Amino acid sequence: MGCKTINSPASFExxxxxxxxxxxxxxxxxxxxxxxxIVSTAGILAYADPKSLLALSVMTTVVCIAMQIKxxxxxxxxxxxxxxxxxxxxxxxxxxxxxxxxxxxxxxIPLGLSFYSLRCVHLLIERYLGQIERPATxxxxxxxxxxxxxxxxxxxxYPAYAAEQPGAFSFAMFSAGLERILYGYVKxxxxxxxxxxxxxxxxxxxxxxxxxxxxxYFDALNYGLNLYFQFSGYSxxxxxxxxxxxxxxxxxxxxxxxxxxxxxxWRNWHISLTSLCREYVFAGVYAATRQxxxxxxxxxxxxxxWHGLTLNYLAWGLYHxxxxxxxxxxxxxxxxKYLQRTLPSPVNRLIGWFLTFQFVMLGFVWTKEVDxxxxxxxxxxxxxxxxxxx
Numbered sequence: 001m002g003c004k005t006i007n008s009p010a011s012f013e014x015x016x017x018x019x020x021x022x023x024x025x026x027x028x029x030x031x032x033x034x035x036x037x038i039v040s041t042a043g044i045l046a047y048a049d050p051k052s053l054l055a056l057s058v059m060t061t062v063v064c065i066a067m068q069i070k071x072x073x074x075x076x077x078x079x080x081x082x083x084x085x086x087x088x089x090x091x092x093x094x095x096x097x098x099x100x101x102x103x104x105x106x107x108x109i110p111l112g113l114s115f116y117s118l119r120c121v122h123l124l125i126e127r128y129l130g131q132i133e134r135p136a137t138x139x140x141x142x143x144x145x146x147x148x149x150x151x152x153x154x155x156x157x158y159p160a161y162a163a164e165q166p167g168a169f170s171f172a173m174f175s176a177g178l179e180r181i182l183y184g185y186v187k188x189x190x191x192x193x194x195x196x197x198x199x200x201x202x203x204x205x206x207x208x209x210x211x212x213x214x215x216x217y218f219d220a221l222n223y224g225l226n227l228y229f230q231f232s233g234y235s236x237x238x239x240x241x242x243x244x245x246x247x248x249x250x251x252x253x254x255x256x257x258x259x260x261x262x263x264x265x266w267r268n269w270h271i272s273l274t275s276l277c278r279e280y281v282f283a284g285v286y287a288a289t290r291q292x293x294x295x296x297x298x299x300x301x302x303x304x305x306w307h308g309l310t311l312n313y314l315a316w317g318l319y320h321x322x323x324x325x326x327x328x329x330x331x332x333x334x335x336x337k338y339l340q341r342t343l344p345s346p347v348n349r350l351i352g353w354f355l356t357f358q359f360v361m362l363g364f365v366w367t368k369e370v371d372x373x374x375x376x377x378x379x380x381x382x383x384x385x386x387x388x389x390x
Contacts, residue, residue: 009152009234010188017044018241021147025245026169033166034142037245041145045111052110055092059085060144063120064137067127078128082121089117093309114306115153118276119144123158125280132159148241149249152234154272156242156249166246177243184236192229196222213385216365216378224364228257231270257360260352261331262323265360270303277302292328297321307367312375316366323359 008014021040025033045053066081095108110116123140126132135158143161200222208215235252242249256269266274281302282295289295297318304317330336340348362382369375 022244038145041147055110078124082124085117085120097309112151118155148238154252173243177240180236180240184233187229187233192226196226213382216381220365221361223368224361260349262327296324311372312366319363
């Protein structure tokens with residue numbers, strides 16, 4: 001048997017667990033609430049997949065020890081802990097890549113590992129840079145084990161979390177949280193599962209042969225839209241429950257599919273991940289090399305390989321890195337400035353949105369296929385279909 005269905009943020013078990021935890025949270029005195037958050041998360045991990053609790057607990061122990069070290073060993077300890085976290089993440093990602101049986105993958109990969117690892121890295125780097133003072137161990141564990149974000153993010157920031165100390169129950173935050181949770185379930189259940197997974201998928205199968213360009217294009221469109229609504233729905237549920245617990249955590253999506261260029265798309269897609277990568281990867285590479293293109297490529301490499309250590313995700317990351325660099329060069333060109341002067345702003349934005357949307361959706365061909373050869377085959381069908389109809 002694999003992990004129980006609690007590993008899905010949209011599951012009834014996940015919802016019931018968070019609801020029960022939230023009720024107990026506000027019934028307890030303030031001094032006891034952080035203990036409830038830690039024990040509740042540890043309990044649900046133990047129930048769903050004990051090895052996940054073991055893996056995350058070991059990682060937490062390493063981080064907490066490193067965060068408390070002072071003096072000459074402080075920075076080296078933080079870097080060593082960061083290396084341990086990243087090596088652990090890469091090791092499990094490699095195991096995930098080598099397994100072909102889904103049930104085996106479920107047994108091997110700890111729940112929430114990708115998001116949890118980056119929260120650990122965030123803590124260690126901020127402490128290394130001196131952006132946060134030496135925190136109390138209990139507060140670190142509370143932050144890392146915060147129930148709403150344990151499974152699928154967002155990768156909320158420690159300083160903002162630590163600065164909030166929920167006191168009295170807020171009906172305004174409770175109402176806003178319920179509304180956000182409702183939005184999340186509508187995205188997942190109605191739009192993602194029913195309209196896209198069921199209805200749109202059925203329409204594609206009835207309308208197109210799998211070997212045609214139309215099928216490949218609409219299949220990528222269905223995949224990309226479904227991914228957006230499912231993942232942003234998960235984020236809405238996490239943000240909503242965080243509000244009920246009295247915390248405002250960062251947004252993860254801000255209308256990314258309506259952005260006028262690929263740079264703006266990435267500033268509004270999976271914000272908690274991409275903002276960390278810009279701060280920790282791009283800024284570091286650019287400071288060392290003064291080459292923006294190197295920073296862009298390595299940042300997108302980090303983003304893509306965080307999702308999966310496969311050639312498909314590598315190709316997807318390089319595809320988007322190239323798109324970002326082309327977009328940046330185009331925006332500086334005389335042709336772009338001429339179009340900005342001659343065309344009305346809404347027309348420019350509409351053209352930019354259309355091209356960006358197509359670029360993003362076609363990029364999902366890299367990640368939806370089983371391997372790199374299948375992706376190339378899908379692209380060739382789309383290209384041959386387009387040029388064959390001209």
